[in-house]
Amino acid sequence: MKPNAAPAPTEKAAAKKRPLRFYLSIGFLIFSALLLIVLWLFQTVFLESFYKTVKTKQVQSCAYSLADYIDTDSFSRLVTEIEEQNSMVVGVYDTSDTEFICTYFSTAQYGFDSKISMNTVYDLYQNAVSNGGEHSTITQFKREERFFKPDEQKMREFNKEQTAASIDEFHQMHEPSLERPVSENLSYAKIVGSGDSERLLIVESEITPVNSVVGTLRIQLIIMTAIILILSIIIAVFLAKRIARPISETNEKAKSLAKQEYDITFENGEYREITELNATLTYAAGELKKVDKLQKELISNISHDLRTPLTMITGYAEVMQDLPGEMTAENLQIIIDETNRLNSLVTDLLDISRLQSNTADIKKAPFSLTKCIESIFARYTKLIENDGLIISFEHEEEVFVMGDELRITQVLYNLINNAINYIGDDKTVIVRQTVKDDRVRIEIIDHGEGISEENLKYIWDRYYRVTQEHRRAKIGTGLGLSIVKNILIAHDAEYGVESTLGEGSDFWFSLPIIPTDTEE
Template sequence: MKLREQFRRISIKWRIFACFAGFTLIMLILLWVFQVVFLDRFYQFIKINEVKSTAQTIVKHVDSEDFESTLQSISQGNQVAILICDEYGNISYYQDIMPASLISRLNPLSLSQIFSATTEEGGIFFRQFSREDMAPDGIHQIGPRGGIQNIIYSRIVEKANGSRVMILLSTSISPVSATVNTLRIQLFCITVFMLVLSLLLALFLSKWISKPIININASAKMLGSGKYDTVFDETGYKEISELGHTLNYAARELSRTEELRRDLIANISHDLRTPLTMIKGYGEVMRDLPGENTPENVQIIIDEATRLASLVSDVLDISKLQSGTEPLSRADFNLTESIRVILQRYSKLTDYHISFHADRDIYVNADELKISQVVYNLVNNAITYTGADKIVEITQTVSNGKVRISVRDTGDGIPPDKINDIWERYYKVDKEHKRAQIGTGLGLSIVKTILDMHGGAYGVQSEEGKGSLFWFELDAMELSD
């Protein structure tokens, strides 16, 4: 277990180095085995197959008119002695490019014996002999005993005229010990050279392959320590380049989140300090000064406390929604009537002109409390950013089984490069906007999270100087008159 753990802790550079070095070592071992250890066996195997292939070629041409010229060409091309005789040992053809070959020493009796042996073995006879194993009067011993080895291969063939002849082939297998010694010296030199070259190459390749990974790892450690301005190298092979690009994106998002977090702390600190100061100040005035305990002063304290409650509620809502600890409670309800009730609560804001246009009541299946939060936040956002005419317009439309609620303001609009950011937590398009300073920047993020939970569509259409239109859609269930 400890060895496995230690192996896992080895750096990728040395793992790659070990793989390249091991591969080279295996190739060299295979080269030694096949070129030295099994060279003699390979050589004999090739020669035996050549003799058998030659015999097959002769059988195909045994009745051809140019049989003798074919045999001569085969003998010269394959370094093989060829003899054709009948069952009595009478030779009808003999071709030998190697003087004093093994079959040249055979007399008719020996040839007749080989013919009989070939017949007994089903028409094909094959043996390997040393030169001393063959005598003019026949075969005394069978099997190689060292020195030059000879192959005897015979085959009985029936010609077109009905007569049977024996095709007898012979070739020699020279000892390869000298060749093996030569190869051994060459392979030793090659092995030394290849080992040195492979180790250097493995070291270079391991560094080249692992360097981008090591650099990314070092940069990731810097990012983990809180240095969000860390830049990851995006060069190198494809996977490393893509990883670097992804980590750079993650670093930018972390930096952006950190900036938003600082903004949130600053906003919350400001928003908490202002109402608390107001509550404390008016409370002290009402305590210390006679006649200041008026309904107006009490209402100010109530309003500021409401602001505090709203701030805390927003922070708690977004935390619960995004952690998934507050599930949906779906039910059928009248969305149109729910919006009317919400807008009645804004009636005290007499200096704002809030209108709602709906030609019928629409029912949906959703979490009524959470959808009301969506409407509240969109209306509050419109009130915060609407223009000097203080107009906020809410419209309900129905199309293709979907009900769309749109909230329009007449404010300054949203720059195109910031439209994708407005749904993020703590984000404010215009931090200098006087009325925007009283919010936390969580409203639209709450809207986004709730609608995502419902699977509803949402979006914004905005043009600078002409205001913005926020909308969301839900499945319509029932239409009523």
């Protein structure tokens, strides 16, 4: 990229977006605001309802405990403990007869004054009967009145079948009437036992007014809100910078890759994700450097291979033009051979392009792989005779595979040509066919210079050479192994290379065998 080049469209679009630190700060502040809203709601708006709900559960739990011990000697001790710990009053009424008799009442000395009128007792009893044996309600009491223990003789003269007017008249006659401020008390009634042993257990507790508490909480919450918001802003800015800074540094370094500056190292970050990202980018930079180097070598090698036949064609043509005596069949054959070589190079380049873009026409059909190899061997007869090469084909049976015979033939030609280009002093190339587990494996073996372990993973690249010096192949164009790889990938074949320095190489591929009757 040129230094003064205009920003790419993606860079312009990115410039319009807000930075990561902005979203982190806003997100943290929104979270803090939501937290404060929830705190305000629970500490002010819903405080009274939550308090009453918890108080009801507490009174109910105490009533259940008392009901279990109502007929034991531990009942009085348990009542005392409950009153001391929970500020409650307890009353027990015998409801087995038409007249209610108070058999137990607390002294109400542990937190608040209370009085339960007989109207309330009867109402609680009726509601408990209607609701399966238990009932809770909130009632109002005058603060300075005491828990009422009615006169037993008068109670016997009065029964629950009297009218409501009679009940009110009775209480007006026998209860003091004092005008005092009222407070809310929670009364919980539970019927214990049945028949002659039926009793009504009443547990009552004062509901403390929360208005004054809410006022205090509001002042505290205002102070807390200011403190939390200030701290949130400070923490949000700090975290945003801490998180965004290494990402910004990585982004700036990554821009160098677009300028083909691959000699950069991304330092480890302050947290795992950025460390992993930097490690990946460092690895990618190294791979891009290798690809860039291979690309330059590829252009250089292709230029060399194109220039060589063109130079020879031009040179021989000029000689034949200037010197009539050089117009020989041998010189013409050289021009034809170099023209064919040039044509092969262009064809191979087109093949690689089509195979890598998945546009190559692969026509799969059953064919005899064994006969295909044998026909290739017949075409190497002249080369074997002229150069003294030994090419052998080892096989035990004929096998059939499913594939594009023309493309597989191209694979075999390229692998054999590669073996000849790097043949050893014994001038021997072995093609071996073995069958195992319904698959056929073809190996092309030479005893040449071999390939080191670190170079094996690059051997399938275009124009890759173990040594940096480019040399013209004896046979082929130098693109053969890249073509082989792409054809075998298109056939879903297994392939690879095994090599030892100084001992030679073994290139192989494997295809599934199809039954012979399929071919027939």
